[in-house]
Amino acid sequence: MRNVVAALIIALAPAGAALADLIAVEIGDADRGAKVFRKCSSCHQIGPDAKNRIGPHLNGIFERKAGSVEGFRYSKGMIRASRDGLTWDLERLDAYLENPKALVSGTNMSFRGLKDEQDRHDMLAFLRSFSANPQDLPEAAPTAYEREVELPPEILAIVGDVAYGEYLASECLTCHQRDGSDQGIPNVIGWPQEDFVIAMHAYKRKLRPHPVMQMMAGRLSDEEIAALAAYFKDIE
Numbered sequence: 001m002r003n004v005v006a007a008l009i010i011a012l013a014p015a016g017a018a019l020a021d022l023i024a025v026e027i028g029d030a031d032r033g034a035k036v037f038r039k040c041s042s043c044h045q046i047g048p049d050a051k052n053r054i055g056p057h058l059n060g061i062f063e064r065k066a067g068s069v070e071g072f073r074y075s076k077g078m079i080r081a082s083r084d085g086l087t088w089d090l091e092r093l094d095a096y097l098e099n100p101k102a103l104v105s106g107t108n109m110s111f112r113g114l115k116d117e118q119d120r121h122d123m124l125a126f127l128r129s130f131s132a133n134p135q136d137l138p139e140a141a142p143t144a145y146e147r148e149v150e151l152p153p154e155i156l157a158i159v160g161d162v163a164y165g166e167y168l169a170s171e172c173l174t175c176h177q178r179d180g181s182d183q184g185i186p187n188v189i190g191w192p193q194e195d196f197v198i199a200m201h202a203y204k205r206k207l208r209p210h211p212v213m214q215m216m217a218g219r220l221s222d223e224e225i226a227a228l229a230a231y232f233k234d235i236e
Contacts, residue, residue, distance in 0.1 A: 033126030062131035077106020165231025196229035
């Protein structure tokens with residue numbers, strides 16, 4: 001069905017219109033996609049002030065060569081895919097969002113994927129609005145970057161005690177791997193402190209759905225979360 005819609009769009013389009021731009025018009029709902037993107041926002045940023053975090057920023061992702069963001073340290077799997085010519089077009093982005101490890105074996109991305117097709121298409125529409133020539137698209141107006149949970153500045157400003165964080169981390173490390181490997185449980189090693197704090201408070205407020213993490217985070221004070229964030233940021 002999607003191919004039929006794309007064919008109709010192409011047939012009715014002005015001469016010389018780019019295929020990627022045409023298909024982008026009917027990808028999905030960018031406003032809803034901004035909400036779906038919250039699932040990714042602990043690792044990726046997008047928008048005017050976006051920076052590389054655990055994952056690379058996603059500005060300009062459409063038609064970008066894989067593994068090409070300057071200053072970001074990619075996995076060997078992603079570097080290999082880049083050398084093999086992987087470029088993030090609509091089809092490959094959709095496949096990667098559905099199952100990252102199926103498209104790029106050895107990727108460090110621990111996200112299990114979006115199985116719902118509409119969720120993927122809506123988020124792709126959102127991502128497309130931050131790529132080349134967005135003014136040509138109906139969903140082009142950039143949506144403000146949203147964190148999973150907005151925290152008061154005083155919480156984000158807490159300086160965590162690394163030694164105390166190491167003491168608290170013993171329970172975390174019964175599941176999460178100290179070497180940063182992903183064995184079905186997301187990696188927490190090397191997280192930027194702000195991202196870690198936001199994620200833990202999202203669990204604490206039950207905005208993230210994992211019941212065990214909700215229970216664990218619910219027992220932690222703001223100072224304890226900051227201490228864990230400080231410890232995991234630079235753990236060796």
